Amino acid sequence: MTFVIPAWNNLHNVSRELNTMFLTDINTPTNTGTKNGGSLPISDLSSEWDNDDPGATSFLRGVGYQFQALQDTWNVSVDTKLLVWGSQFNAPNRIQVNSLATGGKRMRIYSGTGSMPTNYKEYYLGGNDTPMGDASKGNVPFVIDLNDTSNEAGSGFVNTAVTSYAILTYNLNMGGGANSSNWNYENKLLILDTTKTSSSTATFSGAGSDINDAAVKVQGTDYTTKIGNWVRQIGSVYFIDVGFRIGDASTATTFDDEGVTVISPSSNDPTDPRNRLTTQACRVYIYLRDNVLDTADFSGTWIWGTRAPFDFGQSDNAEITLSGPTFTGMGDFEIGSSVDGNATFDDVGLVTMDSTASLDGSAFNNPYGSYLLTIGG
Amino acid sequence: MATMTLTDMTFSNYAAKTALEITTAGTYTFDNCIWDQSGSYDIETSHSSGLVTIVLSNGSTGLVNGDVNNTGGGTFVIENNVTLEVTGVATGSEPTNYVRCFIALVSDDTVLMNEEADASAGGGLYKATEDYNYEGDVAVYVRARYQGFLPFETTGTVTSAGLSVTAVWQLDPNYNL
Numbered sequence: 001m002t003f004v005i006p007a008w009n010n011l012h013n014v015s016r017e018l019n020t021m022f023l024t025d026i027n028t029p030t031n032t033g034t035k036n037g038g039s040l041p042i043s044d045l046s047s048e049w050d051n052d053d054p055g056a057t058s059f060l061r062g063v064g065y066q067f068q069a070l071q072d073t074w075n076v077s078v079d080t081k082l083l084v085w086g087s088q089f090n091a092p093n094r095i096q097v098n099s100l101a102t103g104g105k106r107m108r109i110y111s112g113t114g115s116m117p118t119n120y121k122e123y124y125l126g127g128n129d130t131p132m133g134d135a136s137k138g139n140v141p142f143v144i145d146l147n148d149t150s151n152e153a154g155s156g157f158v159n160t161a162v163t164s165y166a167i168l169t170y171n172l173n174m175g176g177g178a179n180s181s182n183w184n185y186e187n188k189l190l191i192l193d194t195t196k197t198s199s200s201t202a203t204f205s206g207a208g209s210d211i212n213d214a215a216v217k218v219q220g221t222d223y224t225t226k227i228g229n230w231v232r233q234i235g236s237v238y239f240i241d242v243g244f245r246i247g248d249a250s251t252a253t254t255f256d257d258e259g260v261t262v263i264s265p266s267s268n269d270p271t272d273p274r275n276r277l278t279t280q281a282c283r284v285y286i287y288l289r290d291n292v293l294d295t296a297d298f299s300g301t302w303i304w305g306t307r308a309p310f311d312f313g314q315s316d317n318a319e320i321t322l323s324g325p326t327f328t329g330m331g332d333f334e335i336g337s338s339v340d341g342n343a344t345f346d347d348v349g350l351v352t353m354d355s356t357a358s359l360d361g362s363a364f365n366n367p368y369g370s371y372l373l374t375i376g377g
Numbered sequence: 378m379a380t381m382t383l384t385d386m387t388f389s390n391y392a393a394k395t396a397l398e399i400t401t402a403g404t405y406t407f408d409n410c411i412w413d414q415s416g417s418y419d420i421e422t423s424h425s426s427g428l429v430t431i432v433l434s435n436g437s438t439g440l441v442n443g444d445v446n447n448t449g450g451g452t453f454v455i456e457n458n459v460t461l462e463v464t465g466v467a468t469g470s471e472p473t474n475y476v477r478c479f480i481a482l483v484s485d486d487t488v489l490m491n492e493e494a495d496a497s498a499g500g501g502l503y504k505a506t507e508d509y510n511y512e513g514d515v516a517v518y519v520r521a522r523y524q525g526f527l528p529f530e531t532t533g534t535v536t537s538a539g540l541s542v543t544a545v546w547q548l549d550p551n552y553n554l
Contacts, residue, residue, distance in 0.1 A: 342385075355401075360384040364396070372388050376379050376401035376424065 001209040003217040003231075004248075005190065006200040009067060012186035013045040016063045024116040026062040026166055031183070038088065038185035040139055041224050046088070051171045052181040058098055062106070062168025064116045067191065071113045073161040080147035080280045082242055083109070083165065084190040084230050086139035087125070087132055090183035097182045098172040100127035100273070103153070109146055110164035111157050117164055119156030121149070125274050128174060132274055139187055141230040142274035143241045143265075145281040150268045188227065194243050196285040196311060202244040209246070209255045211238045211262055211300075237261045243281055243308060246296050247288035247318075254293075257300040257325070264330075266305030279331055282308040288318035288338075298325040298343070307331035307349060307368065314338040315354055322359070332369070335359060350374055378427070379403030383410055391416035395446060402427025402451055409436045418446040422453045429453040433511075436538075441513055457511040459539035461490045464504035466521050466529070466546045471495070471503060476523040478505035480540070483516040483532065494521070502546075511537055525552045 015033045016022050025032075031050035038046030051061040067074065074081060087105055089095040097104035104127030110117040125142055126132025132140045147159050173180030193200040204213055215233040220226035232239040238260055247253040267277035282304065288294035295318065308331050312320060315336035322341030327333065332349035335357045342361030345351050350369040353359060355376065364372035379401045388396035388411070395418040399405060402424045410433075412419040419440055422429045429451060433440060440455060447453055463478035475493035482489065490507035498504040514536050521529040521544045529544040 355379045355381050359386065361386070363387045363389070365387075366390040367394055367396075370394055371398045371421070372391055372394075372396045373386075374398040374400060375381060375383070375405065376399045376403065 001206040001213050002204075003213040004203040004205050005192065005217065008188045009191040010065060010189040011044075012047045012188060013039060014047060016047050016049060016186075019047065019065065020069070021065045021067070023064040023066055023164055026064060026116065026168060027060055029061040029063060035185050039187045040086070040228055041220065041226050043224060044188075046185040046187055048183065048185050050181060050183050051169045053171060058102075058170055058172055058180070060103075060106075060168055060170045062108075062166045063186075064108070064110070064164055064166035066164045067162070071163045073111075073163050074146065075160045076146045076162055077159045079193070079195045080145050080278055082192040082194060082281055083107075083144040083146060084141070084192055084228070084242060086141045086187045086228055086230070087167075088139045088185040088187055089133070090185070094181050094183035095128070095133055096171055096174040096180040097126075097128055097133040098170045100124060100130045102127065103170050104128055104172070105132050106168040106170065107142075107144055108154065108166040108168065109144065109157065109162065110166070111159070111161045113163060116166070119158065120154045120166075121151035121157040122153035123150075123273075123276055124152040126272070128172065130272050132272070139229050140274065141228060141241060143230060143281070144276045145278045147280065148267070148276040148278050150276050190228075192242055194280050194283055196245055196287055197249075199248070202242055203248050204244065204246045204255055205248055205251045205253055207252060207254050209253060210258050211240075211260050212258075214238065214240055214244070237263065239263050239265070241265050241275060243283040245285040245287045247286065247294060249287050249289055251289075252291070252293060253288055254295045256297040259299045261301040261303065264304045264306065264308070277306050279307045279309070282306050283311065284308070284330075285311040286314050286318075286320060288314060288320075290316040290318060292317045292319060294318045295321065297321045297323065299323040301326045301328075302330070303328055304330035309333070309349065312336060312339055313354070315356075322362075345372070352377065379405070382406040382408060384408040386410045387413075388419070389413040389415065393417055395419070395421045397421070398423055399429050399431075400424055402429055404430040404432060406432040406434060407437045408434050411437070412440065412444075414444065419444040421446040421448055422451065423449040424451040425449050427451045431455045433457040455510070455512070457537070458508045459511045459535065459537065460541070461507045461509050461535065461539060462504055462541040463490075463494065463519060463521055463544060464498045464541065465502050465543040466494045466504070466523070467502050468523050474523070476503065476505070476521055476526075479520040479522075480507070480517050483518055489517060489535070509535065509539070511535065511539070521546070525549055
């Protein structure tokens with residue numbers, strides 16, 4: 001039972017100029033190098049750079065990288081990809097970034113080629129007045145859907161030729177010395193797909209799989225195995241900041257949500273806009289083998305912050321059992337003939353039910369779309 | 378042609394919207410399904426051709442034609458089967474002879490049920506039943522007759538729950554005098 005993710009896009013464990021994907025500095029960050037204990041797990045090195053200036057002057061600085069060798073492009077116009085990263089600073093006197101409104105912590109996504117391409121979209125992800133920069137919080141996760149268009153700045157970006165990214169800060173002298181300094185540690189970067197059939201989509205797999213597999217994968221079993229914070233757990237409540245699939249249609253898989261609560265984030269929350277998500281970002285698929293031994297059981301509460309569709313459209317020998325789960329907030333819900341049982345669908349998109357599926361005993365409430373349920377197909 | 382049975386479902390809080398869309402001709406049975414009727418329509422039939430038969434049974438709320446929005450090129454019909462019942466009668470000579478039970482519309486005497494009470498109701502008494510396609514509350518009169526017993530007649534209303542009448546069943550003291 002595992003939560004499978006692809007290999008890291010970039011480990012960011014060397015000084016930025018030694019990183020094979022390094023493109024260029026943006027306005028000369030200083031003190032570049034590596035930091036012991038700056039990554040996750042803490043045993044790994046992180047790349048580091050400083051945006052440091054005397055007095056009250058604010059500067060925008062950062063570092064740019066390409067996603068792929070030779071600046072190969074991604075076309076995300078049909079199916080998006082997710083940039084899953086974490087922002088980490090040094091001690092509180094080294095987190096002197098400007099406010100959210102002025103773009104204290106920023107990400108850019110670029111299209112086109114060049115030493116630093118000129119076509120980009122820029123996201124203001126946080127500042128000294130949001131969780132990303134208000135304290136020494138360690139690794140603060142964020143997810144950027146490469147097809148999201150809620151960026152605050154930038155121009156010319158095209159989603160058919162995505163090549164590069166940059167991480168930047170806009171500093172502010174917040175006291176604690178003559179200089180305004182923010183010291184940035186770049187943790188490992190992950191790129192996830194969001195489609196049903198891609199092996200680079202996060203996947204619950206294997207016998208006895210459950211939501212906790214994701215928490216174990218990301219939070220680790222102790223500080224030596226923690227790799228990020230984009231999956232979090234508080235008791236029986238799990239926060240998962242990306243989409244995923246259950247099964248890969250190849251590995252024998254039995255999944256049970258064990259009655260827990262699963263929460264997916266909203267996009268561009270005005271008080272904490274770290275996550276920028278289209279309705280493709282947090283899609284959920286069931287993708288079991290055509291085999292009666294492959295099962296997925298649901299009894300928990302699934303609360304979604306974006307209208308990502310849920311694909312439970314499997315119609316073969318796999319068995320998907322609904323034992324009273326509650327689904328709320330997501331987009332359209334496809335129900336195939338492998339599904340049997342009852343659920344509450346509250347404020348979801350259109351539920352489309354195969355003519356041989358069974359949702360007997362289900363409650364449909366407060367439709368997001370034009371109908372609660374569509375049948376007949 | 379599709380055939381589906383949906384059981385024990387509830388549809389609620391769909392103000393200004395429609396609860397359920399049916400996209401393909403066929404027969405759709407709703408067994409104990411409840412619409413709170415809070416929306417513009419309870420069902421939309423968007424099929425392009427053919428007939429959609431909506432069968433409502435076992436406590437499904439009494440949808441009528443006006444609750445269905447037919448937006449496709451096909452047609453629809455509602456079969457809202459409720460049960461008409463007259464019970465508590467007996468000839469004393471079942472199964473050779475049965476009491477005749479009769480239900481008709483007050484408005485125009487249309488006969489809704491004309492059946493023998495040939496099903497046991499327990500305690501030596503019998504009942505007559507008939508399925509009826511509910512299309513709205515209607516006023517009816519009910520009669521049960523058999524020689525040797527006082528004729529039973531009453532009135533009632535067929536609702537979305539049907540109608541069940543227990544006859545006041547008495548021997549005729551003047552029979553064969």
